[in-house]
Amino acid sequence: MNSGLNSETLLKNYAPITGPDIIEQLRQLAEPMAGMKVVHVNSTRLGGGVAEILAKLVPMMNELGLQARWEVIGAEPVFYECTKTMHNGLQGNAVNLAAHLQDAYRRINERNAEELREILGEADVVFIHDPQPAPLLKLTPKRKGKWIWRCHIDMSHPYRPVWKFLRPYVQDYDASIFSLSTFAQRLSHTQYLVPPSIDPLSDKNIELDEKEIAGRREQFGLDPGRPLIAQISRFDRFKDPLGVIQAYRYAKRFLPALQLVLAGGEAADDPESAQVLREVNGAAENDRDIHVLLLPPTANREINALQRACDIAVQKSVREGFGLTVTESLWKGKPVIGGDTGGIRLQVVNHHTGFLVRTPEGAALRIQYLYGHPEIRKQMSGVAREFVRENFLLTRHLRDYLAIMFALTHNVGEWIEARGRYSIITDRAPAT
DSSP, X not given: OOOOOOOOOOGGGGHHHHOHHHHHHHHHHHGGGXXXXXXXEESOSSSSHHHHHHHHHHHHHHHTTXXXXXXXXXXXXXXXXXXXXHHHHHTTOOOOOOHHHHHHHHHHHHHHHHHHHHHHHHOSEEEEESSTTGGGTTTOOSOOSEEEEEOOSOOSSOOHHHHHHHHHHXXXXXXXXXXXXXXXXXXXXXXXXOOOOBOTTSTTTSOOOHHHHHXXXXXXXXXXXXXXXXXXXXXXXXXXXXXXXXXHHHHHTTOTTOEEEEEEOOOTTOTTHHHHHHHHHHXXXXXXXXXXXXXXXXXXXXXXXXXXXXXXXXXXXXXXXOOHHHHHHHHTTOOEEEESSTTHHHHOOBTTTEEEESSHHHHHHHHHHHHHOHHHHHHHHHHHHHHHHHHSBHHHHHHHHHHHHHHHHHTOOSEEEETTEEEEOXXXXXXX
16 A cells, blocks of 8 residues: 655746746645645556556645645455456446456455545545545545545446446545546536646656657667557557557558557556457557557656657547547647547547547548648647647646635635636536
């Protein structure tokens, strides 16, 4: 059980990117909450967008004067088998959440609740991330603070038996946060909309010199003189890596020199990724122009270089809570061909930052179009980066969390005032 992270001086480093007014607003929002105890709980410290966000968000909260900490629940494989099944069901698959998996889910949460009870009970605000630790609320009866369930996944069309199992664990939270209004469910408490974000100063997103990018091309056997598309994502069926291979093969009929990179890692809480990786390697059929790369969770600069080395980024998901790899690619000025689903729709604006597609054939046609119109690619590049700067950086994410915390702990409405400036908390999500 890991708890807490050392705070660093971070915020001043963001001013050149966001502008000093944004940093000052964060300080104003946090000032009335100085000393407040905040706890974030999720199921893994490495792998996936949630862990990446918390790794920087928690130290930033501490720098603003809050007492923030990050806890990771401990579990064994049967728990992750259960929560992966739940994840698939909540994203629309008809799954069998067997009785022994449900029992493991309850039992392991009970054990974690026992270990975390004092920390959670004393907190002023608790953020519980995703379904894995959702039962901790009911298992912490003596609690003084406000509890928020933060759902990062696409719940627009959940498989009802799975949602029926999970709903009793989340319905008594003080609030919940979703990335899109279409993900919200019928719950009695207030629901907020907060898209995720990227950290522009992380190793995955900082500027790299051409020498390092060239070195990574050589490391992974990529020809710098030939066109390159890349999907950087966990090996997950919802990311549709097999569909990306199909799209590449269709596009290669018109672009014989085309190369494809499928690169990603494995998350500790995703037991299916190894099987998906085997399927991807099988579908690649020893095509020397398909580069399937299994990268460790620490390969942030490698991912950064691959995203910068490609001409076009692909994220052909069939379900997607948000898709931080889309945000990362847009920040690097790459047009994105993305699946017409979930949070990708917030980021990929047709003909402006990329194209939304539904089929491998559609993706192939957009690949062909962008390679045939380099001036369009260049125009999209500038638009993409500025779009992320305005909407999807970590400072905006932190601002939204601070505003929600203030609203819940001070019983205010949808608007709060920060010394003359007004900052919207977020829209309330409709019941569906």
